[in-house]
Amino acid sequence: MKYIFGFLIIAVLCFVPAAMATDYYVNPKGNDSWSGTLKKPNVKLTDGPFKTLERAKLAIRTLKKSKAFKNKVTVNLASGVYYLNQPLNLNLIDSGLPDREILWQGEPGAQVTLSAGMPVTCKKRDATFWDCPLLKLPASTAYFDTSRIKGNTPKFELFVNDQKLELARWPDKDWAHIKSPLDQKTQFSVMETLPTLTGDIKAAQVHIFAGNDWYDQYIGVDSVNQLSNAIKLPDLTTYPLISGRRFYIQNLPSLLNAPGEWLFDAAAKKISVIPPADMASMEFMLTSLPNILFIDGASYLTFKNISFKYSTGTAITLKNSKNVALDRVEVSNIGGKGIEIQKGQNVILSNSSIHHTGAQGVVVSGGDRNTLQASGHVIHNNHIHHMSTTILTYTPGIDINGVGVTVTHNLLEYGAGTAILIKGNEHLIEKNEIHHFCMQASDCGAIYSGRDWAARGNVIRYNSIHDIIGYGMKSVDVAKNQAVYQSPDGARGVYLDDGASGFEVNGNILENAGLMSIQVGGGRDNKIVNNYIKTNEYAIWLDARSADYDWNQNQKILEASPYKSPVWAQKYPDLASPMHNKKWPEGNRIEHNVIVTTNPVGLFLRYHVPVDSIIIANNLVWSTIGKPRVNFEILGSNKNIVGNSWVQWAEQKIERGSIVADPCVSINDKKMTTCPDSPIKDIGFKPLPIDIGLIR
Template sequence: MTVHIGAGIYQLKAPLEFTEADSGEAGKDITWLGEKGATLITGGLLLTGCQAYDAENPEQILSCPLDSTITDSISAEDNSRIKGNGPAFEMFLNEYRMQPARYPDFGWLYIKTPLDAKTQFSVYQKLPTFSGDLSNAQVHIFPSNDYFDQYLGVKNLDQANNKITLSSDSSNELAEGRRFYLQNAKEFLTTPGEWFYDKDNAQLLFIPPYDSVPKSPVISSTKNLINLAGASHIRFENLTFRHSTGNAITIVNSDSLAFDSLEINNVGGKGISADDQTVVDDNNTNIKISNSAIHHAGTGAITLTGGDRPTLQASGNSIYNNKIYNYTTNLMIYGVEIGGVATHVSHNLIAQGLSGGIRFTGNDHVIEKNEIYSICQNSNDCGAIYAGRDWTFRGNIIRYNYIHDSYGYGLTNVDIANNIIQYTYTGARGVYLDDGLSGTHVLGNLLVNAGNAAIQFGNGRDTIIENNIIKTNKQGLWATMYSPYYNWDWNRASLLTMPIDSELWKAKYPELTQPMAHDTWLEGNTIQRNVVISTAYKGYSLRYQLPAQSNVIDHNLVWHASSDIRVDYRIPDTGAFKGGALWSDWIAQGLETDSLNEDPCLTIVGSTVRLTCDNSPITRLGIKNLPSDMGLAK
């Protein structure tokens, strides 16, 4: 059965609810079909009656009256990272997401000195005098690193002593040099593109962006647009969703749902969320998300978890051929997050994200033929594809992805006494297997200037890295042993969360029950038939911190057109270590065998790799060609 939804704007005051009673049957899906690009489902409230706030004000502030009975009832998704008295809604002007009035207008302030662990700090810059009401002000802050941000209320802004006291604890301890800005105070409203909710006077104040005629001011007013709980065999196609304070689409304990040719943008939460942490045993299976555009989402584009890990029952979920970009407008959260068992993520374009690209947990996922670039634009220590901190996350395959042109952004040097706070464009990774992640197969990926490390795996076990082609001005391959400060009890505890001694798990992942010679070392890994073309300064392009015992490194090709290749190595079971060793020195250690330092005779244009000579050493090493269909499906 097909429900046709005609062209038009459908404003929702409450989400559309779909349950078992609204479901189809196997082979008899119910399709909700819109007209592509013309059927809009919105949770937005169009503002009318806007006029000049003050004809004499130089900022050209406009004022729109609001009905406080409506705005007081607006709520957003609960999020432990968002505290304080900021409004639950967002404002959009001509579909441009407006910035809550902030100070400074551009850039950041910095923590000078933490005055206690989590609530009070002095400010590096001199705060100007604010004479207005700051009772609803918030800080958007990275308390101690560059990948976890929060919005916290301001209890007190002491301008005389240049310090700030927060109304809630930060999740992590405050650290000097870390960045923040203030927002949500009328006095901060000074720059085009900003807005402020004047609750006392029931009005919304804003300054239009440069060269913008304010035709359609909208505030988001509905938490979710579609809720599916216990639903099945329903298809949504050719629909546009906008202006939710939370997710556009929320899915709980549902099966056999399809979302095709959707556009989702300007939402406060996620585009599509099928992972409700508040629901016990939430399991979503056979969810298909395809051919859609998800962008300008507040906390990521897609979260999808399903299947049963103890029994390794596959979810049947897939994310295929979607355009995902500008997906972290409010919080630094990965664009696509998958969990559970056997989700297939393929042929997607993931780009222009302030945070990382794909994050996975669980088992047997396949992430293939995606194009990922320009990620981690406002964060550090993150990856195009990332997972970590659990030895039982195994059987995952990362293959044939085109990952390129990402840099990251983060604090690289702080010395308050000498007035040094330095942030640089650094810290992104391509494939990032963090915190002991193990049992992953990284095969046939093309990584071109993918970040500080094209492929980094930290203290992982039983990982295979093969047939990848890397061109980089940073590190190509980075196998790292973490410092003694890393808490290995996290990983040891993970072994108790799954039935690793069951016949099923022993057959699928036999290494999990084998004795570990050193559980804090990298053991049982294979690095073979990879190409690393370095353009790095003096050829600094490889870091290997791993024991000779049980690891295999062979049949790789490394090349720098004008310099030797240099390797930082540490081999704990032999005691050998050296920074910036020449390639010949590294080979003499005996850990890597049958590898070549020769011109590979290849060119890389976009995602296309071509050999330029008949006798390329790549052929001799058995390195295979990469597929030609990486990225969006044609």
């Protein structure tokens, strides 16, 4: 009898977990009047899965209201496209609990898409043009970034077969150029001859780098003078206009002339398009809703195996939320940002793909800078690529702020500007692969931070950073109507700009990582240690900033931080110590690095350093062609020497214990191997991990 009783106990224990779970099912072919507890419709078609996510949300709320929320809940989404009439908004009411998480998931093996888009039907007008009448207009009525995008262009985008099309523009490819500013920030003549422009000129818009290669914006057009070949803008550019800088003009009927371009006729409620060539069949989609998923103040939620597409703004926003996970999601074809995590605690984005976003791929902030409490947010094992397709600069793959964000094992590739932008404290950037960034910007870093003496505790460790390009103006000749741009130009691998301080850059592999693999731009107390750098440009550039740099702005930012508080003073004693000279890069350490130059003249280092308060030691340097040379300035003295030999630099006795030797090192698939008798052991170089990059 006792054996039968024992068997019953085991049977009940095996059965109870399945019975305790609560499952709802959603299917595009379902019905919101059904119970949602069946995966497929019953024979009589009287019950089956829900049709919409909103109905599933209501079912969970009803479950809670009836006090039946005693177990985990899973919302299972069947394969298909779910076109949303409004974003899925979740808040505190929709939260799970520590032992009763709520999972929204695409069923295993399913292909599930939540779409903020609006399909449109287009018909061929003639051999060139197609027309798409709009029975209704997209929901969005504002640009996703009203500070950097102004004008009267459509607030939505057009895709065909998942390919983003261009608003009708001139030039069709590349850029036109400013000939001469006619005032400081609104009027300029054009080097190239403007085409004949028809239609309402006030509907036109320029995309412009007004005064440099690191900041772009969109501005409407006030007027065009075809006789003087000049353009007048209704709003000020952020930077003063400069000859040779680039722009293009878009959104006029006369500019619709090339494959892949489109135009919206608001009066006729019609889109005209010249589709890309060689497409046998075409599906047209407009971005419509500004958002797809919006979570505010919720906890213990997971979203898994779901694609999010075609929003005009930010696809997924999480505000003030805790213990939320996004796992194996795809976010693509987004007008603005892919994912934004604002404040909250312990939000995890993992194993996901974020690509083809108009602005940032991922924006994440959180933690308490006063107390240095970490956010606990984690960005892990994601593929992030082709972001910043609309706004090209300061819209990185991952944009970090606050305290204690962890970014690990991601692959970031193909961005117009920066890959990772860092603000705040105690962030960890580890074991990521980063390549092909700064494709449309100069004075740009793959990993960038700047202008904050108090941004301490940040670690950039064990990353592979390679093929960082840069694109910028080389020369301009107004008389000849000629502006010459070049690539590569002005990129950096790790860019600690304008006094960025307290960083640890440790154990990274940098190959072909721009004009400067690592730049310390006047900052303090940075540790550049145990990195492998191979370059035909500068490996490390340490400077004291130009004479006209305003250090008062750094001082103001410092005073606004709680650096004198006990918790900060204990954590960052160097920050509380008096500065000998705030204009000098004091307290930096450059140690145990392996540096290989392939530059024909061997020039690979540039140091602007004080005699004291800096440590440069135990590095290994090697030139594959010729002998290594160094540019250096010893601050506080009259020694400012360009192209010095390594021997002359060593004679200054600032760098100690370093050697010139062939490291006998090779890098293959982000892994370092060395010869048995490699001299890197003589400088205390520590082995690098072999698991850099995506975990597949």
